[in-house]
Amino acid sequence: MSLLKSDFDWKPLALVPVLALVALPLTGSLSTWLTLTVAGLAMGMIIFIIASGLTLIFGLMDVLNFGHGVFIALGAFVASSVLGLMGDWTGSGELWRNLLAVFPAMLVAMLVAGALGLAFERFIVRPVYGQHLKQILITMGGMIIGEELIKVIWGPAQIPLPLPEALRGSVFVADAAIGKYRLLAVAVGLVVFGLLAWTLGRTKIGLLIRAGVQDREMVESLGYRIGRLFVGVFVVGSALAGLGGVMWGLFQQNLVPQMGAQVNVLIFIVIIIGGLGSTGGALLGALLVGLMNNYVGFLVPTLTQFASIFLMVAVLLWRPQGVYPVANR
């Protein structure tokens, strides 16, 4: 029996290039295909940023947090306020000045979303650990309250979140228009994935999280207080949702208080495709959903909403536990 680490299951990774290659002849031209592919990857990276925290919360804590969307919306609205205060920087045509506005906005959004996550875990989630039905009800209730509080602070109407000046428009590669902001989204997504992969794969805290996803009881039996780890993961997951909210808001360029609930469906599809508790699976699922949405949105716009669900059903027929399941539930 071979026991090499190279026993890694590579087949699911082939889904991304297969999907892209299937779309190539359908889109009509190479430049259109390239534009859609980069847009799909960017959308996928943003969804991954949001979903990465939720899959760990789901996998490690066995918590069905339907309130994750509130952190997305909060992050986006907080960023809109921060960017609103930095009009001179966002209006500049210089990229570095734009980035010096966007990155602090992301940081503040993450801090606020993380702080709300701390309170959410303490007062809403903790009393219902191990009770799935109550988790669904109370976290959805928490999200509704969060949305109403956002309306109280920022108002119920849609508000614009324009891209900073230098991030608007496209660069052209072989006649294909590649949105500048989409390139930034891909870069931020890669950085987040890199940091998560390093933390989970190279640090003891990451080792504890990966072990906790598999067998919480055994981690406790080894002498680790997993409750503290739960809180830490919940806060980080909420902060990442806040960051994803900023990215998603800038991607859509307008915000509504219900935006979190709208994105929630996509996120749950992504973590189900990826397999509970798997950040690598979440990245793969997010890229597939992003690409599928863009290709189908271009080819058959009326089926865009259905495309992600079709994808999930197809993957689950092939791998009922998702492509890289970690948690055994």
Next chain:
Amino acid sequence: MNQEPLLTLEGVHTHIGAYHILHGVDLAVPRGQLTMLLGRNGAGKTTTLRTIMGLWHASQGRVRLGTHDITAARTPQIAELGVAYVPENMGIFADLTVKENMLLAARSARTADQLDDVRLQWIFRLFPAVQKFWNHPAGKLSGGQKQMLAVSRAIVEPRELLIIDEPSKGLAPAIINNMIDAFAELKGQGVTILLVEQNIHFAERLGDTVAVMDNGRVVHSGSMAAFSADAQLQQSLLGLAL
């Protein structure tokens, strides 16, 4: 040898949901000895171990470890007091490598380089498979190799008490002999061990003291040698003779 028990259970009752599983367990585990906990299926052995570890809490009675009352203590606190637990399912983290499993069990080490090398070499000598598959995913190991890893993990750092649930279950005779040698060496080093076992020959070769459970109670306790010599007692308590 200090004959003061390291672990004592006094009148322990445990409920799991609506079920009353332990009905007043009295058990003393002498320091530095290997105590065998025997009994038929469903007698309450695993529940007793889980109650000691705080994975289920006693609804009545008292559990003491040395001078500490651990009846209501949480599992991590009990582990921090020096108790290592190997559950019946071994508790291996299948997606982690053998090295990562060992590192996780060594609370004082942040990286594999910080593992106690002398102790690690000793473990490699006891269980060569742990060294052989050091960088391989633990989930790919055979049942016997997983059991070796589970025990290695429990002894990667010095512990006061090892609690092990059915280490010989499903293992080939050659691997069982290897386990027996390893436990004998651990015992020789003065480690206190509480071991649940169905394999009576395993129990006979290793045990210093024995406690037999039936219907959620300890119905017999004493020396293993005396128990081995009394075929009638074995027949009445376990339905077999050694």
